[in-house]
Amino acid sequence: MCGIAGILKPNRPAEALGADIRGMLSRIAHRGPDGYGTLVDNGLAMGTVRLAILDPAGGAQPFGDASGRYWLCYNGEIYNYRELRATLEARGFSFRTTCDTEVVLAAWIAWGPDCLTRFNGGFAFALYDAETGDLFLARDRFGKRPLYYAIRGDTVLFASEMKAFLAVPGFSFEQDPDQLSSILAQWTPLPEQSGFFGIKSLAMGEYLSVKDGTLATRTYDALRFDIGPKVESEEEALEAIRARLSRSVELRLRSDVEVGVYLSGGVDSAIVAALARDFASKPLSTFSVEFEDAEFDESAEQRLVAEHLGTSHHAERIRHVDIANATPEAVFHAEVPAFRSAFVPMYLLSQRTKAEGIKVILSGEGADEAFLGYDLFKETLLRAAWRELPDEIRGPRLARLYPHLSHYGPEDSAAVTGLYAQFSEEKMPGLFSHELRFQNGQFSARLMKDKGDPFRAISELVANAPGYERLSPVEKAQWLEYKTLLPGYLLSTQGERMSLAHGVENRCPFLDPEVFALATSVNLKFDDGFVEKRLLREAFRGRVPDAITDKRKFPYRAPDAAAFAAEKPDYLDLVLSADELSKLPFLEPKFASRLANKVLTKPAAEISTKENQTFLYLISIALLDRAFVRREGLSASVLPPLDKAVDLTARRAEVNLPREASAR
Template sequence: MCGIAGISNPAVRAEALAVDIRSMLAHIGHRGPDGAGYVVDHGFAMGAVRLAILDPQWGAQPFSDRSGRYWLCYNGEIYNYRELRMTLEAAGYSFQTRCDTEVVLNAWIAWGPDCLKKFNGGFAFALYDSASGELVLARDRFGKRPLFYAQHGNSLLFASEMKAFLAIPGFAFEQDPGQLSSILGQWTPLPHQSGFRGIDSLPMGQWLSWKDGSLVTHTYTDLRFDAGPDVATQAEALQLVRERLTRSVELRLRSDVEVGVYLSGGVDSAIVAALAGEFSSRPLSTFSVEFEDAEFDESAEQKLISNHLGTRHHAQRITYADIADSTPEAVYHAEVPAFRSAFVPMYLLAKRTRQVGIKVILSGEGADEAFLGYDLFKETLLREAWNQLAEDARRSKLERLYPHLSHYGPEDIAAVTGLYHQFSSEKMPGLFSHELRFQNGQFSARLLNDPAPPFQAISDYVAANGGYQKLSSVEKAQWLEYKTLLPGYLLSTQGERMSFSHGVENRCPFLDPEVFALATSINLKFDDGFTEKRLLREAFRGRLPDAIIDKRKFPYRAPDAAAFAAQRPDYLDLVLSDGELEKMPFLNAKFAQRLANRVLERPASEISTKENQTFLYLLSICLLHRKFVQRQGLSEPILPPLEKAVNLAETGGAYASQGNFNSVT
């Protein structure tokens, strides 16, 4: 199952709620085009749209226990469901299906909230106790699957995507300038933010209970950097990396449909593809984006990996026109402002993947966060040590800082030297590692009239975490990445939101609790951290071409403002027209219009990174305003085929079996 939604309002009859829940599910039908189902009760309704992956014949939702008391709508996959099922069976629980949905339900009945710590997977679910009237919402530890909720009058609304709330009469979307300032500053929403007033995102690693109008949130797990094994030698570390990643991939291949792999051209997805191929009895299907603009293209490396592994490779070529044409729809599915256009090619790649017939893919997200693959981590180490290093040591490390930049030379090193002098001590409490990145965010915040302090929300967020200050500088950098850019952009806007827009589920082997625990225990233990992901690379040397193993980090990017300047789509009026900009009084229209004209009229070589980034923010904010606030340009929602509809108000809660139900029209 891949999309859920629901309403709780004691004053509304079941029949009226049935109309609303059907409409909510239609708005997110792209997440689960294989089927839909819902349950209604006195003052409550919830449902799910289905992507049939495990037990397609009997996996329809909502799912109840035999008594009909507990009802579950579940989005995602629990990869260790077979092992949990065996434990539950030994405790006396029986099962009617082969689906992980039933494992989740029985696990909650058996263990309550403690079951959440046992789940290895990406999930969001809603569980309704028809006897007590309590509703529980829960989300996985890394924020793989989304879950939003809002209090609307006497109702609590929840859904996998906010667009489901478009179905609710009287619900008005309003962009929140305070949240927008925070998003512009740090590049991404914080775990609880949505960008819209009155809508919250349930943070990763949390669950909430709703009963009698009272909402209480709970944290069941958080990132720990001291839970890994005690590794004595590098050889042992390399062996454990191979073992844990192999097991993680094996778990994520559990499926009753074919599983493919996204190949970026880098080492992370290549490792995933190599391991997946070892468990496959047929050639693996792989998918990549190629770019017409050679600056962004990694097709040579993608073909090298595919040929080496013998995969059936599918490439989606991306042009400036593709990006310009698809941005409005991709932004609609993203639902939050974006600082780059790289999510748009992923939207088109997911479309191609589904056309080929693949519903499930594996990808390499999470490797850079776990194994210190970003320049951010090297920069943090160097800035922290800066004042204790001699001049020759500083220069030596600066020369190793950006090996992937062919133009990085003496003049750049001199400029970075001055910057590191300036940022060698912490200026923003708790945010030392990200202070350089946040400089661009300060510029982007100028899009708003009288913006709230852009870094106040994230400062408060880290200050509220008791264990955060005890972490090392690099661990703090990792913690921030796992809490911000990873779930807020990479896993959502660029990841699951694009894949599920076409009914494709993405799974990330590097986002495994055991892999995370291992990586955080061996990082920097056997090297100085200036060769990114060295242990990961060495663990798989010999199983992949050296050209891939030794290839330095090549950040995945796509043409940004240049694509829009070249194509001039009609919707650019949103950022160029006085009349359009005035519809959003929270925007600094003069600054926005001046920026848009500069970016669209000047050569790309004259546009700075912060200008490019701010233009994409402006464009996506305006497109979201048109789609959600003004409700213009929306497609007619389509409800997938109805598989199950249950009215507990008519049956008094009785429900004999999963095969029998009462239809609600």
């Protein structure tokens, strides 16, 4: 795991480019505290800060091939690198390291962009062809690792995190109201959105080429639901689930440093931990978040799994004051507005994980998307069939919707009946599954002075997606989750950004192409989908405690506005002061002020879910403005030791190449 950055600026002196790239890397040094390296050529500089996990001695970057033509700055892990290496060796390639970085470079030389579909991993990389001057940027198929780019005049910038651009002379940040409106309404940035003017996120499953100053993006892996194996029986499905997940965990344990597991208290992480223990030569290290607030605490289940598996367990207990104190730093690392505070405890947990000497952890993200674990999928099934169902079937199915909600009773069922009758037909083309969720988003979008159409961008996304219209309602729901909330929040704000803030790499066994393909072929084939992840649970019954196997979905949450109301941190002036709110001219000040005062003064029981979400959006937008737009309260950054510095302009001069021959 690493962080990468780069700048292309014609006619800028090599010395100035070197200073630029060192400054950019210093802003993301938390991602790679073990070393850094740079490459400078005519009009280009790029570099890497490295978290050394595979071949610590031999994997320094930028990594070049033997000819000196191709250079790679790479962030992530390719878990099937050993198998790819064997294939490449059979083609005549030789290797001087045991690192996956060298395999990525050789694969590109062998197959070009076609190599991307062969990679099983989470990655983002920049590959420079010193002969042609072409630059390629690529991102993994599930959007596990981030990569941003921006164009300012004749300058092209890219980096793992946008904060690297803070170091670029003359670069300024400005929040984009249209993007903010979209983010507020849908809980997450869309694939290309960053929340700022002029900065784009490279979408999952895409690569970008820069040739002669022209940028072009291309999709190399579209999300498909028709590629799984044929499974004829439930027993065959259960065996396939066990086999593919076991293989996925085995691949993700490849490391030259110790690998731990995050335990949430749910079945997904318990399965990952059980499989990881199968391959462990010593007690597995596990880590969990505990809460002083019993409403959110799952420590009993976490300890049950840890004791059952015999792990060396570490728990980080989170109080309201911890959330309030850590929020500004966590938002700075997240870089986008957040609709809940659950990412802050993960920031603190990764800090604890690093303190315990662990650089790599496995977690259960992606299981709910693959195996239909969210209420959203059950709701979509029921709403899609609503008009054809007789009353005697509607009632029992409604009763099965929310078994995990202790307060859900007959009166709630009556209210839901009316809601489902209202939303049984599609109102927003292509977005049927998410229409109920978007109701809360409509409230959050009221923060914007001019919210426009907050669903225009997502409507265009689905309208332009090849084959989307042929998917079933539940497959459309999955597609939307894989394209929006999973990469835009769960894997980034709550996942990768919080772990890499402290130099900890997060690996997700459920985000394996083979696991995804299998899940798409067995979901709903042997049941009606009203017991979430039933096949996954049954596949591992007996491997984890029955109390965990049979536990219904308990979404990971943390105290939201209540933590800020209890602690009253100083930075709340950003949303309570009229003068401070006036610095955010795109916000509706009266609505924002009324909301903030209500949330911070009324009892928690009087604050609705949508008000909680909207307040978190408000405070994170204000903190992002302070850090990125006004550049106040930024943490100092220090580069790790220098691993490698490559100056191609000097090399060209040594062999007397004329400048025009080496120009890009």
